[in-house]
Amino acid sequence: MRWFGFGFNAFAQVCVQEKSDKEDSSSSAGEVKVNVPIELKNHVGRSKIRASWSRRASLFLDEEMSVRLAGFCAFISNESFSPVMVDTRGCRDAIISETHLTLAFPDRIECWDLQSKEKVPSWSMEILTQSQNSDVNLPLVPGGYISSKTPIFHSLSSHLQAKSLALGGEHAILLTAAGAVYTWGQGSHGELGHGGLIPEEEPRTVEALWGMSMRSVAAGGWHSVCIGDGGDLYVWGWNESGQLGLPSRGLRKASQQKNEPQAGELCGSVSACLGEERHEEVYISIQAFPALVDVSPSCEIRTVSCGSRHTAAVTTTGCLYTWGWGEYGQLGHQTTTSLDEPKCVEFFRNESLHVVDVVCGPWNTFTAAVKKEVLAT
Amino acid sequence: MAFLWSKISATLPPNEEQFPLQFSEKVALSVVEMLKRARLQLYGETTRASRILNAQIILDYSWERLNTGTWRHVDKEWRRVYSYGCLFKAAALCRENPSEEEIRQAIRTCDMGLLMGAAIMGNILQVIVCILQSEIRKLAEEEDNHENIEAKKRKIASPHVGLIKEELAVPRIKCPSLESFNANHLLPLKPVILEGIIDHWPALNKHPWSVEYLRSVAGCRTVPVEVGSRYTDEDWSQTLLTVNEFIDKYILNKVQVSENGYKAVGYLAQHQLFDQIPELREDIRIPDYCCLGEGDEDDITVNAWFGPKGTVSPLHQDPQQNFLAQVVGSKYIRLYSPEDTEKLYPHESQLLHNTSQVEVENPDAERFPEFVKAPYLECVLQPGDVLFIPVKHWHYVRSLEVSFSVSFWWS
Numbered sequence: 021m022r023w024f025g026f027g028f029n030a031f032a033q034v035c036v037q038e039k040s041d042k043e044d045s046s047s048s049a050g051e052v053k054v055n056v057p058i059e060l061k062n063h064v065g066r067s068k069i070r071a072s073w074s075r076r077a078s079l080f081l082d083e084e085m086s087v088r089l090a091g092f093c094a095f096i097s098n099e100s101f102s103p104v105m106v107d108t109r110g111c112r113d114a115i116i117s118e119t120h121l122t123l124a125f126p127d128r129i130e131c132w133d134l135q136s137k138e139k140v141p142s143w144s145m146e147i148l149t150q151s152q153n154s155d156v157n158l159p160l161v162p163g164g165y166i167s168s169k170t171p172i173f174h175s176l177s178s179h180l181q182a183k184s185l186a187l188g189g190e191h192a193i194l195l196t197a198a199g200a201v202y203t204w205g206q207g208s209h210g211e212l213g214h215g216g217l218i219p220e221e222e223p224r225t226v227e228a229l230w231g232m233s234m235r236s237v238a239a240g241g242w243h244s245v246c247i248g249d250g251g252d253l254y255v256w257g258w259n260e261s262g263q264l265g266l267p268s269r270g271l272r273k274a275s276q277q278k279n280e281p282q283a284g285e286l287c288g289s290v291s292a293c294l295g296e297e298r299h300e301e302v303y304i305s306i307q308a309f310p311a312l313v314d315v316s317p318s319c320e321i322r323t324v325s326c327g328s329r330h331t332a333a334v335t336t337t338g339c340l341y342t343w344g345w346g347e348y349g350q351l352g353h354q355t356t357t358s359l360d361e362p363k364c365v366e367f368f369r370n371e372s373l374h375v376v377d378v379v380c381g382p383w384n385t386f387t388a389a390v391k392k393e394v395l396a397t
Numbered sequence: 398m399a400f401l402w403s404k405i406s407a408t409l410p411p412n413e414e415q416f417p418l419q420f421s422e423k424v425a426l427s428v429v430e431m432l433k434r435a436r437l438q439l440y441g442e443t444t445r446a447s448r449i450l451n452a453q454i455i456l457d458y459s460w461e462r463l464n465t466g467t468w469r470h471v472d473k474e475w476r477r478v479y480s481y482g483c484l485f486k487a488a489a490l491c492r493e494n495p496s497e498e499e500i501r502q503a504i505r506t507c508d509m510g511l512l513m514g515a516a517i518m519g520n521i522l523q524v525i526v527c528i529l530q531s532e533i534r535k536l537a538e539e540e541d542n543h544e545n546i547e548a549k550k551r552k553i554a555s556p557h558v559g560l561i562k563e564e565l566a567v568p569r570i571k572c573p574s575l576e577s578f579n580a581n582h583l584l585p586l587k588p589v590i591l592e593g594i595i596d597h598w599p600a601l602n603k604h605p606w607s608v609e610y611l612r613s614v615a616g617c618r619t620v621p622v623e624v625g626s627r628y629t630d631e632d633w634s635q636t637l638l639t640v641n642e643f644i645d646k647y648i649l650n651k652v653q654v655s656e657n658g659y660k661a662v663g664y665l666a667q668h669q670l671f672d673q674i675p676e677l678r679e680d681i682r683i684p685d686y687c688c689l690g691e692g693d694e695d696d697i698t699v700n701a702w703f704g705p706k707g708t709v710s711p712l713h714q715d716p717q718q719n720f721l722a723q724v725v726g727s728k729y730i731r732l733y734s735p736e737d738t739e740k741l742y743p744h745e746s747q748l749l750h751n752t753s754q755v756e757v758e759n760p761d762a763e764r765f766p767e768f769v770k771a772p773y774l775e776c777v778l779q780p781g782d783v784l785f786i787p788v789k790h791w792h793y794v795r796s797l798e799v800s801f802s803v804s805f806w807w808s
Contacts, residue, residue, distance in 0.1 A: 030454060031427065052450060073458065074427035092427040118425040135426050190465050206466060241461060328461055347457070382461075 021376070023069060024057035024367075025076070027327075027350030027384025033076045033091030034058060034384055053356060055349030057367045057387065069388075070116045071381025075134075077116040086111050087123065106132060106141075113158045117168030124156040131172055143172045160185045165192075180223060188239030189328065193246070194223055199233030201226045201246055209242040210308035211257035217308065228310045229254065240326030240344075241382070246310075251320025253333060254310040261329045262360025263344030265313040269303035271360050315341050315362040327380035332387075333362065338374030340365040340387055348383045401500075401532055402492050408524050409488070413440045417518065418481075423474045431455050432478070435485040448489035455482035463513060476515035483510030483522060491529070497536050501617055504529045505639070508619035511673050512637075523675070526618075533617050560729065560777055567732065567776040567784065578785075579689050583718070586787035588732050588774055591686075591720075594783055600680040600724050601781060606801055607725070608644055611703075615674045616641040623664045627709045629744075629752060638663075648705050648799055664708040670701035671803075677701075684720050684783065687807045698806040705799055712741060712753035712793040717806040719786040723778040726800030730784060731757055731775045733791035740771035741791055757793040778802075 025034040030052045060078075068079040075091035087108040106123075113124040120142070122131045130141035147162055159165045164175040165185050176182055181197040191205030191212060202223035203212040210217060213226045229246070234254075236247040243257030243264060255264040262268040304311075315321060319335040326332075330344030330351060341362040342351040349356055352365040368375050368389055377388035410416045416439070418432050435451045459482055462475035483506050490503040507526035514522070569590045573581070582589045600606045622643050625633030638646070647663030671678040687697055698717075702708075714735065721730075733741055741753040742765050755765045762769065777797065778784055786792050788808075 030431065052454070074425075074430075092430060118427060135422075189461070208467070242464070383457075 021066070021388050021390055022373075023060040023063045023067065023078075023386055023388050025060055025384060025386045026054045026057045026352040027381070028052070028073070028348040029054045029384070031074045031091040033071065033074060033381070035060070053347075053349040054384075055352065055356060056354045057352050057365065060386070068113070069379045069386045070114050071379065071384060071386060072116045072118050073382045074118065075116055076381065076386070077114050077121065079111060079114050081112070087114055087121075089116075089121075106130075106139075113156050115158045115166075115168070120168045122158060122166060122168070124158050124161075129156070129158075129161050129166065131166065131168075145173065157184055159187055176223070184237060186237050186239035186244075186326075188244065188326075189241035191239065191242075191244070192223075193237045193239050193244045195234055195237045195246070199235065199249065201229050201234050201237060203244065209258035210306040211239075211242050211244050213244060213256040213308065213310050215308050217306075226310065236323060238324045238326045238331075240331065240380075241328035243326060243329075243331070245324050245326055245331060247321050247324055251322070251336065253313045253315055253321045253324065255313050255331070256307045256310045258306055258329075259304045259360070261345035261358045263326070263329050263331050264304065264307055264311070264360075265315070265331065265343045265362050266304040266307060266311065266360065267301060268360040269305060271358055272301075272303070274358075313362070316364070323377060325378045325380040325385075327385065328382035330380065330385070332378045332380055332385050334375050334378050334387075338368075338376070338389075338392075340368055340375040340378060342385065345383075350380075350384050352385060401495065401528070404528050405488060405491055405525055408521060408528070409439070410518075413437065416440075420478070421472075421474050423472050424478060428455070428458060428478065431458070432481055435481075439485065439488060445489060445493055448492070449486060452482050452486035452489055455479075456486060473515050476513065477517050480510040480514030480517045480522060483507060483514060484517070484525070487522070487525060487529075497533070500529055500532055500536075501639075504533070504617050505619045508673065509637075512619070512621065527675075530617065534613070537616075561775045565773060565775050567730075567774045569782075575686060575689060578686050582785055583686075583689055583787075586790070588787060588790060589785050590776060590778070591684075591783040591785060592781065594684060594686075595682070595722050595724075596781060598681055598722075598724075600803075604680050606680065608648060608799075612641060612644060614676045615670075616644075618674060620665055620670065620673070621668055622647070623666050624661055626662050626707075627711045629711050629749065629754075640665075648703075650705075662705065662707055662709075664702070664704035666702050666704065666708070666710070667700050669699065670703075671699050681722075681724075681803055684722070684805060686720070686785075687805060690718060690807045692808040696808070700804045700806070702802040702804060703800070704796055706796055708794075708796045708800070710792075710794040712755060712757050712791050714751050714789045714791045715786075715806065716751075716788065717808050718788050719784075720805040720807070721778065721784040721786060722803045722805070723780055723782045723784075724801045724803060725780060726796060726798045727780070728778045728800055728802065729775070729795045729797055730778055731773050731793045732786065733771055733773050735789040735791065737771040738791070740767040742768065753791065758795070 027034065029035065034054050035058050063078065065083065066081040070077040075089055078088045080086045108123060110125050111123045112126065115122040119133065119135055120131055121134055128144060128146050131143040133142040160182055164173055166172050167187060180194065180202065182194055183197045184195045186193045188211060191203060194202040202225050204220045204223045207219045208217050212220055213228065214224060233249040234246045235249050238245045240263060243255065246254050248254065257264065259266050259268050260270055262271050315333050316335060319337060322334045322336045324333040327350055330342060332340060332342045334340055341364055343359045343362045346358040347356050351359060352367060353363060372392045373389040374392050375387050375389045379386045413436055416436050418429065418436060420429060431451060431454055435455060438448045438451060455478060459475050459479040463471055463479060487503040487506045490499045504526055507522045510522040567588050567590050569592055571592045572594055595601060604610060618640050619637050620640055620643065622636055622638050624636055643663060643665055683694060683697060742755055743750055744752050744754055755768050760768045
């Protein structure tokens with residue numbers, strides 16, 4: 021399995037690019053914005069990837085020193101891709117935030133402050149032997165879940181039967197064993213999916229999905245996504261950069277302004293308004309109830325991940341689709357344009373690669389893929 | 398144009414070592430690293446594109462923090478980071494022979510920092526925007542063909558005679574003493590129109606406010622505008638426009654703005670314009686009567702309300718005393734006492750609990766039967782008038798023509 025990355029790279033968390041001798045504008049942007057997938061080096065064997073804004077954490081499940089970090093590594097080491105200075109043997113899962121690295125071991129969970137030089141975790145909990153057999157599914161832990169801000173641990177009622185949990189910028193989305201979806205947190209951008217903008221302190225079921233069984237959930241900065249048992253994709257929340265895959269007014273205005281470079285500041289914005297009003301299109305800024313998104317005709321979605329303002333989905337046929345905010349190349353289409361419609365990342369098709377997994381950092385995207393011939397055997 | 402950069406450069410610390418970048422632990426070290434990179438570039442040699450890119454990274458990250466959680470709870474540190482991003486971006490735009498468009502972009506960037514950020518380095522964004530504005534004024538061409546809507550002193554014969562019922566008129570009083578205002582109006586919380594108390598405002602005599610004057614003083618500045626007939630409507634929204642764009646689109650109707658046949662109303666409402674544009678602040682004065690309150694002068698919120706004919710503020714109440722000073726144009730205002738709140742059917746939601754559900758000039762008698770029984774006072778506020786709206790007093794406002802009012806919220 022090979023991993024590829026694209027998007028925000030100001031801390032070399034996707035890849036280290038060679039600095040060219042002459043200072044020209046294209047080279048500096050090229051280092052920071054990787055807009056086409058680049059293969060991650062040194063990624064052999066079974067691995068998982070987690071990403072924060074400034075770092076990437078790679079978990080090598082078969083190795084001794086199993087967690088390595090790339091990106092902003094102030095207190096870890098000066099190397100661009102270094103092992104964490106703690107014992108990570110046997111680590112099964114990890115979560116990385118801007119300030120903390122959380123590691124899940126068979127017998128314990130540890131939360132390390134990446135900004136301190138402490139040799140002990142800032143928080144930890146033991147896992148009782150009975151739960152050791154089941155796979156830990158961070159951020160879920162026995163009895164609840166953990167976040168990267170204090171309080172670290174939050175309890176969850178066992179009657180919810182939590183199967184997986186995604187933490188967004190200001191909300192949480194939970195999938196139960198029965199396939200139901202619960203949300204809580206801030207709601208001002210419609211990200212809870214209950215039809216309004218009010219916050220919820222306690223998990224509340226997303227009634228619009230009642231009766232349909234969901235198999236996977238994901239959360240972005242202000243949006244939520246889930247996959248139905250049949251491979252359908254449902255989205256809700258903020259659509260300011262097209263991250264829901266629904267028509268976005270902001271994107272249309274921006275593209276109109278780009279097309280009228282001669283117009284002065286005043287005329288540009290005024291005529292952009294006129295253009296949009298004549299067409300009388302419906303734009304979605306906030307989608308407060310789940311909406312079905314047709315990612316690709318007659319394709320089932322296998323897995324989905326959200327960055328802060330973009331979304332990436334893998335189909336069962338091995339294609340990667342991305343949409344939403346593209347300013348840092350995180351959509352992988354060789355541009356920095358944002359999109360409000362799902363678009364296939366041609367790179368993988370061109371390289372005969374079958375995409376099997378996707379993990380998004382806030383402003384970048386990492387994909388796992390295998391050669392198509394490998395699949396056939 | 399190199400002269401412009403030297404003026405801006407002079408407002409900055411002389412070198413990197415003296416450029417402060419102090420933040421609480423709320424700001425992750427990775428973000429501080431980006432800020433340090435931008436600072437390094439400010440004093441070092443690199444490409445314009447690279448400077449702008451780094452500034453944009455800082456802006457994009459802090460923008461996300463500003464939009465997370467409720468605005469009230471956004472940590473001030475993130476607003477400071479946002480302002481630093483604006484500073485680095487504006488500096489990058491103006492460094493190498495900027496075009497007029499780039500200077501306008503830099504002004505807009507400073508305004509975004511003033512609107513959404515928090516003051517840094519002695520409010521440096523304000524200092525820089527003033528330098529950039531003078532530069533634009535030097536480059537601007539003269540335009541004579543604007544309609545002149547001036548502030549005039551109150552005429553003896555009001556053109557809106559007959560609009561209000563005499564027996565329901567808000568009482569008027571000319572230049573009352575502090576004691577008599579206190580005793581007759583403030584303590585008993587009784588509305589009154591004070592005449593003659595702002596005649597000395599430069600806005601009404603030395604620099605009479607007009608559309609032309611506002612353009613010259615603030616034309617290129619970015620301000621928040623409310624679009625839609627009233628804030629309780631579904632299609633109400635807020636946008637950012639320069640004062641020039643706002644005037645052209647919504648005041649002078651140079652552009653036909655029709656959505657389904659209706660002209661959208663734009664209102665520069667409830668905005669602390671005078672913090673953003675100090676020249677306008679010089680044209681007004683805080684009413685002396687505010688000293689009768691318990692709060693400090695620094696705690697008084699001064700808002701600008703500038704819009705075309707037909708702007709409506711639905712019936713609502715505010716938690717502070719209000720002096721509403723009329724400078725340009727006129728407004729119809731109706732007042733209801735807080736004692737009659739039950740007849741005014743406030744919204745139940747917490748967000749709109751201070752707002753009535755009733756459309757004052759077209760009430761739905763079936764849904765709101767008690768409304769017609771609620772007693773009220775009404776007036777037409779003219780240039781030079783100041784309306785005292787006691788705390789929690791319900792008020793409804795509709796502009797009768799192009800109007801500019803200034804409100805003072807005090808306690």
